[in-house]
Amino acid sequence: MIGAPGRPLALLVVRDGEPPLGADEAVAEAAGAALVVGSGPSATGLVSARRLWLAETGSFAPGALAAALSRLTTCGPIILPASPDGRDLAPRLAAVLGRPLLANAVRVHDHGAEVTRWGGQVTVDLTAAGPFVATLVPGVRGSDPVGAPPAVEHVDIKVERGDDVEVLETLEADPATADLAEAPRILGAGAGLGSRGHTALLGKVAAALGASLGATRVVTDAGWAPYERQIGTTGVAVDPELYVAFGVSGAAQHLGGLGSPRAVVSVNTDPSCPMTAMADLGIVTDAPGLLDELAERLGVERD
Amino acid sequence: MTEFDVVVVGAGPAGSAAALEVARAGLSVALVERGPFPGAKNVFGGVVYGRVLDELIPRWWERMPVQRWVTRRSTMVLTPTQALTVDLRAQDWGQAPYNGATAHRSELDSWLAEQAVAAGATLITSTVVTGRSATGVRTDRPDGDIAAKVVIACDGVNSFLAKEAGLFKAREHNTLGVKETLALPRAVIDERFGLTGDEGADFEIIGCTGDIPGGGFLYTNKESVGIGVVLELDGLTAAKVRPEELIAELKAHPAIAPLVRGGELVEYSAHLIPEGGYRTMPELVTDGMLIAGDAAAMCLAAGIWLEGVNFALGAGMYAGRAAAAAIAKGDTSKAGLAAYRTMLENSFVLGDHRRLRDMPGLVLSERVQRRYPGLVCDLAQGMFEVDNAQPKPGLRKLLREARRTHGVRVRDLLRDGITAMRSLS
Amino acid sequence: MLVIAALRWVDPRPGVDPLTGAVHTDPKASGPSAADECALAHALRIAGPGRCVAVTAGPPAAEGLLRDALAAGATDALRIDDAGANTAVALTAGIRTLGPPDVIVCGDHSLDHGTGATPALLAHAFGAAQALGLVELSMDGELTGLRRLDGGRRERLAIPLPAVCSVEPTGLRPPRASLPAVLAAQAAAIPVVTVDSGPSMVQAGEQKPYRPRPTHLGAPAGDAHHRVLALTGALTERTPPRVVRPASAAEAADELLDFLRKHGFLEP
Ligand SMILES: Cc1cc2nc3c(=O)[nH]c(=O)nc-3n(C[C@H](O)[C@H](O)[C@H](O)COP(=O)(O)OP(=O)(O)OC[C@H]3O[C@@H](n4cnc5c(N)ncnc54)[C@H](O)[C@@H]3O)c2cc1C
Ligand SMILES: Cc1cc2nc3c(=O)[nH]c(=O)nc-3n(C[C@H](O)[C@H](O)[C@H](O)COP(=O)(O)OP(=O)(O)OC[C@H]3O[C@@H](n4cnc5c(N)ncnc54)[C@H](O)[C@@H]3O)c2cc1C
Ligand SMILES: Nc1ncnc2c1ncn2[C@@H]1O[C@H](COP(=O)(O)O)[C@@H](O)[C@H]1O
Numbered sequence: 004m005i006g007a008p009g010r011p012l013a014l015l016v017v018r019d020g021e022p023p024l025g026a027d028e029a030v031a032e033a034a035g036a037a038l039v040v041g042s043g044p045s046a047t048g049l050v051s052a053r054r055l056w057l058a059e060t061g062s063f064a065p066g067a068l069a070a071a072l073s074r075l076t077t078c079g080p081i082i083l084p085a086s087p088d089g090r091d092l093a094p095r096l097a098a099v100l101g102r103p104l105l106a107n108a109v110r111v112h113d114h115g116a117e118v119t120r121w122g123g124q125v126t127v128d129l130t131a132a133g134p135f136v137a138t139l140v141p142g143v144r145g146s147d148p149v150g151a152p153p154a155v156e157h158v159d160i161k162v163e164r165g166d167d168v169e170v171l172e173t174l175e176a177d178p179a180t181a182d183l184a185e186a187p188r189i190l191g192a193g194a195g196l197g198s199r200g201h202t203a204l205l206g207k208v209a210a211a212l213g214a215s216l217g218a219t220r221v222v223t224d225a226g227w228a229p230y231e232r233q234i235g236t237t238g239v240a241v242d243p244e245l246y247v248a249f250g251v252s253g254a255a256q257h258l259g260g261l262g263s264p265r266a267v268v269s270v271n272t273d274p275s276c277p278m279t280a281m282a283d284l285g286i287v288t289d290a291p292g293l294l295d296e297l298a299e300r301l302g303v304e305r306d
Numbered sequence: 307m308t309e310f311d312v313v314v315v316g317a318g319p320a321g322s323a324a325a326l327e328v329a330r331a332g333l334s335v336a337l338v339e340r341g342p343f344p345g346a347k348n349v350f351g352g353v354v355y356g357r358v359l360d361e362l363i364p365r366w367w368e369r370m371p372v373q374r375w376v377t378r379r380s381t382m383v384l385t386p387t388q389a390l391t392v393d394l395r396a397q398d399w400g401q402a403p404y405n406g407a408t409a410h411r412s413e414l415d416s417w418l419a420e421q422a423v424a425a426g427a428t429l430i431t432s433t434v435v436t437g438r439s440a441t442g443v444r445t446d447r448p449d450g451d452i453a454a455k456v457v458i459a460c461d462g463v464n465s466f467l468a469k470e471a472g473l474f475k476a477r478e479h480n481t482l483g484v485k486e487t488l489a490l491p492r493a494v495i496d497e498r499f500g501l502t503g504d505e506g507a508d509f510e511i512i513g514c515t516g517d518i519p520g521g522g523f524l525y526t527n528k529e530s531v532g533i534g535v536v537l538e539l540d541g542l543t544a545a546k547v548r549p550e551e552l553i554a555e556l557k558a559h560p561a562i563a564p565l566v567r568g569g570e571l572v573e574y575s576a577h578l579i580p581e582g583g584y585r586t587m588p589e590l591v592t593d594g595m596l597i598a599g600d601a602a603a604m605c606l607a608a609g610i611w612l613e614g615v616n617f618a619l620g621a622g623m624y625a626g627r628a629a630a631a632a633i634a635k636g637d638t639s640k641a642g643l644a645a646y647r648t649m650l651e652n653s654f655v656l657g658d659h660r661r662l663r664d665m666p667g668l669v670l671s672e673r674v675q676r677r678y679p680g681l682v683c684d685l686a687q688g689m690f691e692v693d694n695a696q697p698k699p700g701l702r703k704l705l706r707e708a709r710r711t712h713g714v715r716v717r718d719l720l721r722d723g724i725t726a727m728r729s730l731s
Numbered sequence: 732m733l734v735i736a737a738l739r740w741v742d743p744r745p746g747v748d749p750l751t752g753a754v755h756t757d758p759k760a761s762g763p764s765a766a767d768e769c770a771l772a773h774a775l776r777i778a779g780p781g782r783c784v785a786v787t788a789g790p791p792a793a794e795g796l797l798r799d800a801l802a803a804g805a806t807d808a809l810r811i812d813d814a815g816a817n818t819a820v821a822l823t824a825g826i827r828t829l830g831p832p833d834v835i836v837c838g839d840h841s842l843d844h845g846t847g848a849t850p851a852l853l854a855h856a857f858g859a860a861q862a863l864g865l866v867e868l869s870m871d872g873e874l875t876g877l878r879r880l881d882g883g884r885r886e887r888l889a890i891p892l893p894a895v896c897s898v899e900p901t902g903l904r905p906p907r908a909s910l911p912a913v914l915a916a917q918a919a920a921i922p923v924v925t926v927d928s929g930p931s932m933v934q935a936g937e938q939k940p941y942r943p944r945p946t947h948l949g950a951p952a953g954d955a956h957h958r959v960l961a962l963t964g965a966l967t968e969r970t971p972p973r974v975v976r977p978a979s980a981a982e983a984a985d986e987l988l989d990f991l992r993k994h995g996f997l998e999p
Contacts, residue, residue: 024881031947065861086881091863094851103932106846110944119941121745121843125752128936145946166860166891174885188996224900237879245996266994268987274974275749281943284990285974288983296980308910343759416759430913448909
């Protein structure tokens with residue numbers, strides 16, 4: 004049997020042994036119990052794991068995999084990281100098991116979960132009558148290293164091919180992304196910066212301070228910065244020493260990729276946004292205005 | 307090509323009133339608006355005077371989206387350390403048929419446009435009119451030309467159509483209105499402004515714009531207050547301050563701060579106002595086209611008044627009627643549409659503007675802006691200051707001292723007084 | 732071929748009270764999200780001259796969004812009036828009335844719920860392949876997509892039909908509607924199907940502003956004394972969190988530069 008009856012179980016999909024973003028946190032939220040499926044499942048990187056079940060299920064196919072997991076009926080809440088594959092699989096699994104899906108959770112408890120709404124601006128506590136499936140936003144909880152290696156059991160899960168998509172190729176991250184992932188100092192551009200011009204200026208100011216430019220998804224979607232600059236659960240995971248956020252609200256999906264910077268400054272007109280709430284210094288002011296001033300002081304030319 | 311009897315450009319108050327009247331006359335009318343919905347981007351201070359609607363929409367007060375009914379109207383004269391307020395309360399303004407109301411433009415403009423649509427007008431949103439064509443107007447949509455017998459330009463202060471037709475006069479006294487909306491709980495607003503139920507307050511303020519000619523306002527909504535300043539453009543450019551800084555100063559004034567303290571900024575907006583009045587109005591009629599509202603500089607803005615919506619509604623209404631009548635007669639030339647001007651002359655629209663034509667100049671003059679606020683505040687302070695041992699000074703002495711301090715000559719005082727009296731009487 | 736664009740009616744810029752978490756939405760400003768507009772654009776492209784139906788489960792006010800879709804080129808529209816609380820179930824029932832769909836295109840996530848689960852649930856209901864979070868989608872004899880993975884990676888997919896795809900808001904938008912199309916769409920009758928998707932399987936508590944939860948950290952190494960010192964931060968210099976409201980951009984810049992200097996990120 005996989006998982007303990009009524010107890011939470013984390014479900015991770017790995018690709019070539021690579022755990023998804025937020026994997027360890029999902030395991031920690033499930034008190035150390037996890038089923039690892041995918042290609043090349045292993046315990047690597049799961050410092051919060053106490054009890055692991057590993058099943059080789061080949062390349063990722065959400066429909067077929069969900070059908071194959073239909074026997075996960077006795078365990079309590081099933082928690083997946085809200086990584087791309089986790090978000091793909093969770094609703095299919097919920098549908099197969101006839102369980103409710105509590106997506107985008109920032110906290111999972113025995114009877115439900117606290118989920119975010121409106122782009123991470125508000126949360127609602129959802130209570131389910133029975134067992135449920137939840138996805139946990141990466142980066143919101145951290146993990147509890149156990150210190151001892153987990154008990155590992157290999158299990159057999161047969162996946163019948165279904166109507167899933169076929170992966171033609173996987174494209175590795177751009178080198179420009181790796182650059183951001185390792186950057187020790189990052190200035191982050193958020194929607195509050197207001198324009199393409201100011202995002203470009205922030206890039207120059209960052210260069211003047213020996214820092215790299217990061218951005219939120221709103222900014223990359225608007226085309227003000229290339230996608231490789233996006234920090235977060237569906238962008239690059241970073242872990243800088245310094246993060247200065249310009250007009251970033253601090254949605255869970257953004258913070259999810261932020262690591263744990265030693266020093267955080269949030270420039271925002273809203274003093275109670277999550278980004279300012281977690282900053283060492285919150286500056287309540289107009290971000291483009293401050294940026295113009297900085298550029299002038301640092302002698303940065305605008306074009 | 308798309309064809310209508312009349313095309314109205316801009317679904318502000320002027321445009322919706324015009325479209326409503328054309329539709330009521332049984333003609334087809336397109337109401338073209340560039341925003342995603344009427345009022346989406348429109349800005350105003352917040353008080354609309356509905357009397358003009360009596361003629362357009364019976365018992366409008368039962369249906370119009372209103373924030374509060376104005377029952378308290380204060381005119382404040384400020385110096386950095388003084389405030390003199392004339393505070394009027396009129397409880398019957400809080401009952402039908404009402405006087406002024408605060409409202410949100412997005413709600414008000416949408417509601418007005420709905421009235422026109424209900425009467426049969428076709429509202430076309432997210433569409434910009436890019437100019438006139440031989441048969442009507444062009445828009446920025448593919449296949450976007452609209453043929454119409456009459457075009458009514460209600461496209462606001464920077465009217466492209468009026469400019470294109472060469473009717474636009476270079477405008478003196480264009481002002482910039484900037485406004486902050488500050489959220490406050492309803493009970494706090496009621497208590498601070500002494501209001502109950504649906505009652506609202508309207509403060510018009512002079513002497514709060516430093517070296518820049520202009521004025522200020524403070525209006526109450528249900529759960530927010532609108533506070534802002536109106537600034538003459540040339541003065542603003544010369545003074546090199548940002549409008550936000552002036553609003554910040556106004557909010558910090560000892561007479562205003564207790565009213566707005568703790569308000570959370572929820573919106574900042576800015577818009578031009580054509581304040582020049584009668585003397586800067588363009589020609590209102592040309593072949594196949596009428597101009598109404600801000601497009602024709604019909605906003606009455608003279609210090610203690612800031613009324614544009616009611617003038618826009620009135621002008622739009624008459625434009626709609628004149629267009630319908632001209633089409634019925636089969637003459638939409640300049641001569642055929644000339645009744646528009648006559649209707650305006652016989653109504654409050656041009657009546658008020660003609661009578662108050664000297665007020666914009668006076669209100670924005672250096673004396674009214676920079677000298678009189680200090681003069682009247684000092685005068686009032688002198689009256690009420692108790693300086694025992696010394697006998698109370700006479701009013702004449704106080705006036706003389708105040709005049710000296712603020713450099714006001716008797717001659718100018720008299721002249722300005724006469725201008726004001728003549729305008730108001 | 733039947734192509735469906737599933738569009739959700741939502742306010743893209745709601746007012747959120749940061750203290751209470753109360754969300755204020757404006758029906759007049761509501762419409763499809765950027766992702767849903769992008770979904771419509773893809774659906775129109777995939778359908779080509781074929782049938783492309785814009786579908787929404789929402790109140791009568793949501794019909795404006797369907798009219799815009801008609802004006803932009805959708806062949807027909809359907810509004811689903813749902814008395815229940817399970818959007819995907821309601822959408823499934825509504826879409827079934829149109830015949831078996833070949834491709835359903837959704838936005839990657841809605842602005843309000845933001846789960847991104849609806850498309851996956853639709854795929855389950857229709858026994859279709861799913862391809863979620865696509866940044867590219869094209870129909871060139873065969874349907875292919877580019878999907879975003881974490882860590883900045885991407886995968887290229889061949890998508891068999893029937894399929895449910897969800898797309899991220901990239902630059903693609905529906906073509907600008909012509910004026911005659913806008914007027915025709917305004918006059919069009921929007922068919923409505925009424926369904927009851929049943930009560931929600933979960934009970935929602937009070938809506939609150941998001942506050943980050945404390946993160947768990949591994950216990951520090953060393954003896955008890957050092958662990959206590961490390962945990963209390965006695966050994967590391969740390970500025971207490973501070974929120975300042977500078978009066979001007981210049982003051983704000985002073986604050987920021989002082990902070991950077993104090994923490995060694997800038998030469999004193
Ligand atoms: C499945 C999923 C995955 C996602 N992945 C990511 C991801 O990887 N990375 C990511 O970043 N997002 C991601 N998102 C999106 C995320 O939920 C947020 O929508 C996004 O991070 C918000 O970006 P923002 O802070 O720039 O914009 P907003 O949330 O719009 O915030 C703008 C902020 O600027 C402030 N502001 C406004 N004007 C000014 C001014 N003049 N001066 C100063 N401040 C101002 C506002 O107060 C506000 O706090 C994802 C969402 C989902 C559902
Ligand atoms: C800060 C401020 C405070 C004010 N306070 C008050 C007050 O308290 N009370 C009061 O009565 N008045 C007030 N006014 C004045 C009032 O707002 C205007 O006089 C009034 O709105 C004029 O109405 P209108 O219909 O002529 O023009 P507008 O309301 O400006 O409407 C013009 C419409 O045309 C549209 N448009 C423009 N160009 C095009 C185009 N090319 N194609 C399609 N559509 C187009 C615009 O989007 C807009 O909807 C204030 C103004 C300001 C700026
Ligand atoms: N009520 C609805 N009507 C139509 N489509 C919807 C609805 N709700 C969600 N969708 C679609 O599903 C996508 C993801 O929504 P969600 O699962 O709520 O994050 C949206 O972008 C829409 O394309």
